[in-house]
Amino acid sequence: MPFFSNIATVATYESKLLLRGNFFKIFSLLAVLVIGLMNYLFLVQNKVWDIISIPSNIPYQSLCIFNVFQAVIAVFLSSDFLKRDKKLDTSEVFYVRPLSNAEYVLGKTWGNLRLFLGLNIVILLETMIITAVSGVSEIDFSAYLIYLCILSLPTLIYIMGLSFFVMLLVRNQALTFVSVLGYIALTLFYLKEKFYNIFDFLGFGQPMMKSDITGFSNWEQILSLRLIYLFLGLGFIALTIRMYGRLPNSKQKAKLWTVVAIVFIALGVFNITRHLTGFKADQDLRKSYLAMNNKYVNAPVIEVDSFDIKLTQLTEQIEVNVRIKGRADELSDSFIFTLNPSLQIAAVRDNKTNEPLSFKHIKQIVEIRTKQPLKKATEIDWSFSYKGGIDELLCYLDIEDEEYEKIISQVMLNRPKKYAFVSADYLLLTPESYWYPRPGTGFSTESTKWIRSFFSHFSTEIYTQNGLFALAQGDSVSFSDQNYKYKTDKPILGLTAIVGNYEKRSVKVDSVNFSLLTFKGHDYFKSITDSIQDTIPALIKNMKQSIEASKSLDYPFSRFSLVEVPVQYTTYARQWSSVQDCMQPEIVLVGEKGTSSYNFNLLGNYENMKRWQKWAQQKKTEKEMRIETVISCFNFFNVPVHSAGVNYQGRNGMSIDNKENPFYIYPQLFNFKFNVVSSDWDIVNKIIENYLLNAESLSYIRNFNGISQEEEANLYLSEESLRTILAGNRTSTIKRNAIKQKSKELFKYLEKKSSAKDVKDSLLNYLNRNQMKNIPFDSLLQYLGRAMNEDLISYMPVWGDSVRYGEYLFPQPKTTKLTGRESDVYEHIVQLQNISPYGNIAYLNIRLANDKNKTEVLYLNGGEAKEYVFQTQDPPVLYELHTIVSKNIPLDLKYNVRNIENEKRFVKPEGESVINSLTLEDPRDIIVDNEDEELFTPSETEPVGFIATWLGQKHTSASKYSGFMFWNPPMKWIITTGIAYYGKTQHSAHIIKSGSGKVYAQWKVPVPEEGLYDVYYYVSKPEDLNWNYREKPEYRFLIDGGDGGQVSYLDLRKAKEGWDHLGAYYVDRDTAVIRLYDDVKLNALTADAVKLVKRY
Amino acid sequence: MSIVIKNLNKIYPDGHHALKNVNLNIPSGMFGLLGPNGAGKSTLMRILVAQMEATSGEIEMYGYNMLKDRKAVRSILGYLPQDFRFFAQYKTWEFLDYAARLSGMTQTSRRRDAVDKMLESVGLYEVRNRYANKLSGGMKRRLGIAQALIHDPKVIVVDEPTTGLDPEERIRFRNLLSKVSGQDTTIILSTHIVGDISSTCNHMALLNKGEVSFYGSPQDMLVRATGKVWRVMVKDEDFVQFTNKYPVVATIPHEGEWELQVIADQIEGYDAEAYTPNLEHAYVYFMESQLDNWTND
Secondary structure, three states: OHHHHHHHHHHHHHHHHHHHOHHHHHHHHHHHHHHHHHHHHHHHHOOOHHHHOOOOHHHHHHHHHHHHHHHHHHHHHHHHHHHHHHHOOHHHHHHOOOOOHHHHHHHHHHHHHHHHHHHHHHHHHHHHHHHHHHOOOOOOHHHHHHHHHHHHHHHHHHHHHHHHHHHHHHOOHHHHHHHHHHHHHHHHHHHOOOOOOOOOOOOOOOOOOOEOOOEOOOHHHHHHHHHHHHHHHHHHHHHHHHHOOOOOOOHHHHHHHHHHHHHHHHHHHHHHHHHHHHHHHHHHHHHHHHHHHHHHOOOOOEEEEEEEEEEEEOOOOEEEEEEEEEEEOOOEEEEEEEOOOOEEEEEEEEOOOOEEOEEEEEOOEEEEEEEEEEOOOOEEEEEEEEEEOOOHHHOOOOOOHHHHHOOEEEOOEEEOOEOOEEOOOOEEEOHHHOOOOEEOOOOOOOOOHHHOOOOEEEEEEEEOOOOOEEEEOOEEEEEOOOEEEEEOOOOEOOOOEEEEOEEEEEEEEOOEEEEEEEEOOOOOOHHHHHHHOOOHHHHHHHHHHHHHHHHOOOOOOOEEEEEEEOOOEOOOOOOOOOOOOOEEOOEEEEEHHHOOOHHHOHHHHHHHHHHHHHHOOOOOOHHHHHHHHHHHHHHHHHOOEEEEEEEEOHHHOEEEEEEEOOOOOHHHHOOOOEEEEOOOOOOHHHHHHHHHHOOOOOHHHHHHHOOOHHHHHHHHHOOOOHHHHHHOOOOHHHHHHHHHHHHHHHHHHHHHHOOHHHHHHHHHHHHHHOOOEEEEHHHHHHHHHHHHOOOHHHHHHHHHHOOOOEOEEOOOOEEEEEOOOOOOEEEEEEEEEEOOOOOEEEEEEEEEOOOEEEEEEEEEOOOOEEEEEEEEOOOEEEEEEEEOOEOOEOOEEEEEOOOOEEEOOOOOOOEEEEEOOOOOOOOOOEEEEOOOOOOEEEOOOOOOOHHHHHHOOOOOOOOOEOEOEOOEOOOOOEEEEOOOOOOOOEOEEEEEEOOOOOOEEEEEEEOOOOEEEEEEEEEOOOHHHOOOOOOOOEEEEEEEOOOOOEEEEEEOOOOOOEEEEEEEEEEOOOEEEEEEEOOOOOOEEEEOEEEEEEOO | OOEEEEEEEEEOOOOOEEEEEEEEEEOOEEEEEEOOOOOOHHHHHHHHOOOOOOOEEEEEEOOEEOOOOHHHHHHOEEEEOOOOOOOOOOEHHHHHHHHHHHOOOOOHHHHHHHHHHHHHHOOOHHHOOOEHHHOOHHHHHHHHHHHHHOOOOOEEEEEOOOOOOOHHHHHHHHHHHHHHHOOOOEEEEEEOOHHHHHHHOOEEEEEEOOEEEEEEOHHHHHHHHOOOEEEEEEEHHHHHHHHHHOOEEEEEEEOOEEEEEEEOOOOOOOOEEEOOOOHHHHHHHHHHHHHHHHHHO
16 A cells, blocks of 8 residues: 555655664664663662562663653654755655655654664663573563553654654744753653653653562553553644645645544543543542541441451452351441442341341441341341452542552652452452451541451451462461461451462471462572571571560460562551551561562672672671571561651752651561550550650651651641641651650650659550450550559640640750769759740750660759759760750750869759759840841842752742752752751751852841940851862851941851851941851851840 | 646735746646746746645646646656755665655566666766765756656656756756657756756746746747847947946957947947847846836836
């Protein structure tokens, strides 16, 4: 057909033209080199586990990078052909040929496209060869083809179509190139995740990760987004044909291309709408589920003692029969269960009467009606039969839409989210999916009653397909090829059923049967573990005992299974508990090969260790290194904080977020054993966990963020009660840290009443007596209150419903060495004032020599000042005041010990006494700090270009404080905090990138009378002062006392930290104006505080 | 007639009336289109090669209506634009092959033969593997005509083909065109070099300011100029006055005087000798008289 033959002809010669041009040759060479280098670095050199653990991630990452490059080049080449055609009469000799515009444009497009596709294939082959030669991973051949089709192809067609179209519109290649390139950059760096990735034509931010076991989990989402750009690209190409600057062969056919363009663009728009409305529909459905929970949250429930479950795996469905035995929790003829709405109930029967029970299954709520009302504690024996799939939207109703929809990035790859799996090859059902009827409702915003969990016994029988292995909690009672039976020996809070093509390895240690279930073929760890198999039981034992000892808690179950699950399986941190869904009683679910954590990269870690020991000239044996590698992997489960994600805020600083490690083993020892319930506080378990864990904050976070997460939470706690914060729409980080701070405050309050040891012992004693039971919080409080002689129940509203914070003045403590005794004694005089109107708790830690500490919990009423006298045998090193819920920033105040005086007598007796208010500054000093919004003004910053503005845009942060790095200072004013800065209780300073002297900070200092004043500036020495030794870094001040101003320079190298003298100036009006300019030969200007002292 | 042009008008969006009621009947053979810059030649050419649409009027080309049967018209067209350059990345033979394929020569062996034959006939066979941009000016022009001829078109439109060529290359090129025109083909040669037309065309039209000033054979044009060309000897002191009065087409200096060739109905006050006109004289005569008519109008 001439149509295709003409297209092929034009394409052939277009390809020749590009292929013979230097531009494409250079680009191809560069692409091959860059991708080769990146593959070498990722796969061979660093063995990046996030990538190499899943074979399909390797082509995915290669094409992700290459796709960005090729989009840029495609813009240039595709706009180039129109430029060429416009410029040269040469094209006219082809234009007079009988081919149609469509044939010509399509030929040119195909000519471009096939070259790029060819290059894609080269890149993929290169990736494949590097993978094969390095042997870091198996090769997932199908993934190479699939990612080519879903990642590269739609991007290429779209960007080519768009470039043609823009070029036709603006008729200038440079303008086309700049505008489309700008659009690419905007999409890549800014828009990519906005509006559900709708702008992400590169597919860079779209979740496309594939499981090695279950394949892609989100085809519909992938296709809907990729088809948007495929259709829009085709639409633009059709428009190009229509608008092409050559007379068409036939006007009718030209009109036809208008129709084609409209159809394609309409299909693109349809997919956009479908994509967006899909999210909206999901949100609405989740809201409706939540509404149902809210409606039924207070309805009567059955306290289930035992579940007897028969689960049959079908193709894409499950069939379940459940027998429930339990007791009515109150008098009623209607009882509520929650069951996934995609499961269709066939029947509910009363086994005692062998009669069907009346039921309604509306959305997730199952309401069972009995013929007669059941009295409280009446025993029931009911059966449910149902069949169907799982609607995952029911899961995590407590998670805000933003976080629920947030894409999880793993290096540059994006992981789709799944909460349950139901297929013929694989089944993963956790309690969160409500695959069996659970009493009561799920998460509700109306009441905390929903949080009641019940310890129940489970007897589970699973029928699998195709000889797959099945696992659930409990002892394996019997098993055959297709039938597995488990029975729990201790009551648990919920049941998880898993069916898959698993290999199981088990070892019995300390009466606990430890199992590792991995997918067949995923035994990548064997090369490290095989030769130390005999040692592994001992390692597990050590680990178990060490964890138990450190937490003062025992592992309660006789089995422990570490189960590999598909990579898409996702869980969330909950506000009320540290248990994430990947942590189930006696089971831990870890994503495919532990892909998201380098701890699981046994071979890579082992090789790194080998290299390191060679470099450090250590003499470890192979076996020792293997053992250390395995221990490092085990340690992953004993780290409370999982990761610290850095959020760059461009030139305006950065922030860092610590995330709870979902695999932290602690819930196995605490949450699955103890369940404290409260009708008032759903976070009660979290409060206790926080206390027992005593997790300290990561100090580097405050350096990055300019403020610690606890301090940020304190800012809110100084304005709102804990209950208000939890009910409001603060971020989960703020809520989490607010709970942490208040938990610390509560238990430090108790410790003040007795001692830290007593509080912990009493708590653990009570909990251990009530294992596997629901423990009412009030009972616990009464118990603790009795032990501490305190009415804790009436203290709780004060604690949680009112705003209470401390704000402390803490001058340098005085240290005296008492000599002339058998052994030296050190006396410490510590003065402290709480200037807030509320009484509150803080604690003092005196770090002593020989790694000793003296810790005292201190309570000060609002406005109260106290002096504490302590004595120690060991010399002090550091005084640390840990404020808890306070306005102090930083909240931990530290003083190194200096000027120890020698005395022969005790200066003061040990104890505490109330003293007069503290005055840290001379009252005659006039100080204006940068926190003073009225008297301190940072000038407007210099206007910056779009890109700089964009790069420097401030990340939306809840805090007014930000962090910064001295090598990348902010282009606009930020406020950062640190003990080096001046502040009565909040030590902060304004920071900006140094400049030409146009930007300044201004202090207006009101003076009581005319006269000569000494002017001081509060100096904090910036980090780069040590690096920038060639320049003479000076701060330039303009000090205006009414004479128009005099310039004063402050040599930062010579200046001392703290108040430094700028000179004496005459002030002949009521205000002195001091300006500090940004033309300092350092990376940044720090504007803090000024002080005026009158000379008499 | 192979090409019939009726009442052709072209008005550009800026209001410029480039062609005004052009009517032409173009027979087979070489047809010359003569006219000064801005006369509308290029506009007419672009309309004839289906690169531009006329504002009104009709063109019929070998029975095909230019508006309705554009594809058919394009299939019988060959075109050599004036400013013809090459994609540097194509070899000489590839350029011809590309053109041949787009003209419907899909059978590879037949096309390759045709390409070789064409390369031989334009004297480029020896340089067939040379990149097109490495050819000399004359060779490029020959390659240009070769691509216009590769598919045996009925109508070949050639725009200013000999501009910039040396005399030898120009004669060679003219001969090439003459040879083709003998093969039942219409060649429209647009030029402002009168010599190209006088030596090759049987018919011609003179365009001026978008209108046809003359239509006929070059001989007819010569007849119209006979008796209007004079040879005059003018003294140095009269030279300025004379040249201001009469249009001079040639000036030859002698000792103390000038030998001038002049276009005029008659010469007054000087000894003038009637001169046998050539086409260039006729072209100037027409342009002058058109200008007078236009001025008188």
